[in-house]
Amino acid sequence: MTPLHVTPKPAHRIDAARVEAAYAAARAAYVARNPGSAAALDRARQVLPGGNTRSSLWSEPFPLCIESGAGCRIRDVDGHEYVDLLGEFTAGIFGHSSPVLARAVADAHARGINLSSHTPYEVALAERLCARFPSMDRVRFANSGTEANLMAVTAARRITGRDRIVVFNGGYHGGFLTFAGGGSPVNVPFDYACLPYNDIAAAEAEFTARGAEIACILVEPMLGAGGCIPGDPAFLQALRRLASAHGAYLIFDEVQTARMSLGGAQARLGIIPDMTTVGKFFGGGLAFGAFGGRAEIMDHFNPARPGALPHAGTFNNNSLTMAAGVAAIDTYLTADALEALYARGEALRATLTALFAARALPFRVTGMGAIMNIHPDSGLGRAGDQKLLALLHLTMQERGYYFAARGLMALSFAVGEAELAGFTAALEQGIGV
Ligand SMILES: Cc1ncc(COP(=O)(O)O)c(C=O)c1O
Incomplete structure (x- = not known):
């Protein structure tokens, strides 16, 4: 400018x-x-x-x-x-109307869609996402950011055996996980502590009082729908420290902020969450969401494991989105761009x-x-x-x-x-x- x-x-x-x-x-x-x-x-x-x-x-x-x-x-x-x-x-x-994305979708369509099984596209997209985000050893795909956040939170609750979730006033994590003004009438009925954003003392007080009940902190590195309020790095660092100290997971919702650098806001901030959710542009303009994290967390979804957590979805690996996502990453979502x-x-x-x-x-x-x-x-x-x-x-x-x-x-x-x-x-x- x-x-x-x-x-x-x-x-x-x-x-x-x-x-x-x-x-x-x-x-x-x-x-x-x-x-x-x-x-x-x-x-x-x-x-x-x-x-x-x-x-x-x-x-x-x-x-x-x-x-x-x-x-x-x-x-x-x-x-x-x-x-x-x-x-x-x-x-x-x-x-x-990107011609690159249009071609990727058309090519995938021409190879046949709805193939009722794994395809080469999904691993190609998963490899690219895991290579970008410091926090992501493994990833699973969904059809929206909402769904990705719901699965990440549910996984944290099941794996930790705890019910309570820390979220922030003004946070938006999807249609059923909305915290403007403290909450939405159609939110999923979890046990939430909805705290003021960028307030370290309030987060510390919550963990002091209820730390043993808290499964995870779900936070945007910048409140997006809440008015584009950047997270104070000291606040986000404090959340990292509190989660680690109390055995809770820190989940970064990077559905918006993943575009802040090759490795998202987390790479820019130098803070590694336990889990990360992404969506929006990583589907190359088509409906998309994904949640990922450390291998030992995500491997709870390994279906070959006894007692694996289920995560189904007809279109989780749909080849049009997977192909568009790969083309988008390779062509547009580069570090320099x-x-x-x-x-x-x-x-x-x-x-x-x-x-x-x-x-x-x-x-x-x-x-x-x-x-x-x-x-x-x-x-x-x-x-x-x-x-x-x-x-x-x-x-x-x-x-x-x-x-x-x-x-x-x-x-x-x-x-x-x-x-x-x-x-x-x-x-x-x-x-x-
Ligand atoms: C930070 C954040 N998380 C989650 C979502 C939900 O994503 P979707 O609209 O794909 O369900 C959004 C959507 O705007 C978002 O901004």
């Missing part, structure tokens, strides 16, 4: 009425501009509750219906084109921080590498903050930049300097408050 040259403006007070008026205008303009997306939702409502089958995609007044994508651009059903800064909530790291993407994200965050300060825009940005979250900072309380973020979201969408309504951005390899400069320039125009 080129450095920002702007004259600082003095901070000004955010006026609630102006935010409200600007939001109402942006919302009306959005509705007028997107009749095709509105109609698509109306149709979907007949057969999908609220027209939705993936809660995180909902946003007011209605989400866009995207009909296609190429490179770093997507196009909606009303014909508008956007720079895709969301990258499928971190999974779409390759950009859209991941380092460059990480640096690009760090530079963008520094630019945004400078821009928000220089233009007195009431936002801040947090994150790690190329995954980041813009947060509103209105001083108007929660409702005012939400309005302000919604205003930013609708305004930037109208200017051709697509990111999540909650402020999440995840750059793909396809997003270049020109697109980021355009985004920064569009932000510099402000949001009319």
